[in-house]
Amino acid sequence: MQQLQVDFSELIKNKTQITYLKGETIFKQGAFAPYIIFIVRGLVKVYLQTGFEKQINISLAKSGDFLAFSSVFGEKIHTYSAQALKDSLICMIEKESLTEVLLQNPGFALDVTSKNYRNERHLLELIRNISYxxxxxxxxxxxxxxxxxxxxxxxxxxxxxxxxxxxxxxxxxxxxxxxxxxxxxxxxxxxxxxxxxxxxx
Missing domain, CATH: 1.10.10.10 (Winged helix-like DNA-binding domain superfamily/Winged helix DNA-binding domain)
Structure with missing residues (x-):
């Protein structure tokens, strides 16, 4: 695990890092998705825009979480929006850089896959709750x-x-x-x- 942390620290060290203040939009649903987003520090609300001034909050993301991870697999458009709930430091990672780290570190890749699986289960539960x-x-x-x-x-x-x-x-x-x-x-x-x-x- 320590080696994985070292490798990932190297990955984000020379990447663009931006501080978003509380209430600022990190990215919008439907916008171009050039980067994978890594939350270095902070708390983020993830939501779907369902109509004019209508939205469904679907999850929270905290320090150490990824957003827009589907960009790794070729997704070019954000399918949801993200907003900082408190001042948050965000790292923008090119998909090629992250793909390389995932291929070289199976343990890290498994950890990321596990988080994505939990997120998927949460989304299915959310759909069930809203529907029934x-x-x-x-x-x-x-x-x-x-x-x-x-x-x-x-x-x-x-x-x-x-x-x-x-x-x-x-x-x-x-x-x-x-x-x-x-x-x-x-x-x-x-x-x-x-x-x-x-x-x-």
């Missing part, structure tokens, strides 16, 4: 996703508005606020400003 669950269930599933240990370490709820949480559940902001209050009364969670702590899973 009632609004309360949609919000509950979104909260469980956002409160995974890897995201709690990032204090994700401090960076998410109620509208953004609603967009993770594909429900209205008003419904999200209503159900959050219901969950609090039922002692399923605790609310403190933006902070949400799930006490009963």
């Amino acid at each position: 669950k009632q609004m309360r269930g949609k919000l509950a599933s979104a909260l469980l996703y956002l409160s995974q240990e890897e995201y709690l370490k990032e204090d994700v709820f401090e960076f998410l508005t109620r509208q953004e949480i609603a967009d993770f559940a594909s429900i209205s902001t008003e419904s999200a606020i209503k159900f959050l209050k219901e969950f609090e009364k039922e002692e399923i969670l605790q609310l403190d400003g933006r902070c949400i702590v799930i006490t009963n899973r």
